[in-house]
Amino acid sequence: MSILSLDFLVFFAAVLIVYYIFPLKIRWVALLAASLVFVALSGWQSAAHLSIVALTVWAGGLGLQALRGVRMRKLLLTLLLMLDLGAMMLIKYQPVFSDWFGFSVWEMGVPLGLSYFTFQSVGYLIDVYRGKVQAQHNPLRVWLFAGYFPQLSQGPISTWKELGHQLLEGHRFEPEQFVSGFQLLLWGYFKKLVIADRLAATTSALLTENNALPGWFVLGGVVLFAIRLYMDFSGGMDVVRGLSRMLGIELPENFRRPFFSRSVAEYWRRWHITLGAWFRSYLLYPLTTSSASLALSKGASKALGKRVGLALPSALATFLVFVFIGIWHTANENALVFGAYFGAVMATSMLLDPVWKAMRRRLKLPRGGWMTVVRLVRTWLLILLAQFFAFTNSAAQGFSLLRQSFSTWDFSAFSEKMTSVMPLLEWGIAGAGLLVALVVDLLCERKKDMDARFLNAGILVRWPLLLMLLLSILVFGIYGSGYDAQAFLYTQF
């Protein structure tokens, strides 16, 4: 059941009623029941897989807490992680394995939210192992943490510390929070249905055209893909966080206006934040604090000097992490190029940091002002380059489009080309939608608490705006057959 469908809205309305009728102490049971129904509706495989993971993680957590010997604990954790991550990889990379062996080894539907509940449960196990959280005695509580229904469509990935207590403590109905959640929900639907799904036509125009395309058309299409992906994913996150807020539960932010970043490192701190945090805590830090890393920093600082030597292990580890982030998306060459590219950009910038700082000092470059614009543009270009491999089907196609964007910039067929993608009116609606989104993002970038400010604005300001938002979703939203919109791009991962 897509969270964009009419069925889901009916389901969610029922959940809200039941949730707030239940006594405070057992409201988590209502959440558990709702999540069970939600998962069961998307197929028995999803329910079975999630339940097996939850039971394993519950028992594993208790085991990790009870064991005393360092070796035994390490062994148990390794085993649990292999089971949890192994199951995810076997299912996720099933087409790749079939390719290798020439026949389908096993056929299994991909459970709903596979990556997201796997990452979350792995995080729980490692946190218990590190002694940062107490293992839960009730398996149903662990199940709810992994399978809390709003996060199953595309995250965010929460830690037990962030989410566990919120799910279990039960929340009173707070009108202000409820309305704030509803606002966020509407805003998310607007971004997804009015903007992202409308821009989908521009991506398919790039992928289906066989003839040589004018450079401006390719480059424009790639820019629009980047924007579409942001609107799709962050819109989806707003819907999910809005739904959750209406239940009194605050999920972590996954996006903080990434296109205003002044460096690629900053971009990755603002784009898919919870995935980055997960990889940082559970892969990057263990890698950089490993004994191999320590030996490398000692050796490299002697051989190459302190500046490079000390940065080398973290640069290598960062490169590796980005390769993993790439192939987490899908196991194909494109994902590998995407990950290795960002890894290389990050590693290079880490190693060259002293050079860059020295250059800035020598040339007396300012920190803000026009340099900010230069840095913004540079970051955009670096990110755009990666997008060529984010939506294409093969690395060859990515490189081919990249070449085409530098080829002829022939504007003679401008209007025909544009209207072949979608009618002028549709372009107008997309443009207006993007303008609204840009203004909102700019306001949020300038003032930290825009959400609260809007909530405190007078009824005469707030309600007409919300009504307009609702109407524009109903009138301009793109709906597929049976009132189901396009699936979110990130649900597939």
Add this chain to the structure above:
Amino acid sequence: MDDMKTLLEVLSEINDEIDFETETGLIEQGWIDSLDLMRIIAALNVAFDIRITTGDIEPENFNSAEAMLALVRQHREEA
């Protein structure tokens, strides 16, 4: 006191635009990000011949030079 001097030297080599001596919210105020943090850890490991572990990576251990020094000393005592 010498340890503090060494520590401040190590930190200023990583980023000389931050006032490590007085700042007490290095992580929480966003003065250092995860990339700086990794370099700081590598530098402390080499300078003081210790091994900081993943479990030590908590904001409170890196929010100020004082806190980092305490972490260094704790590892030295353990060794």
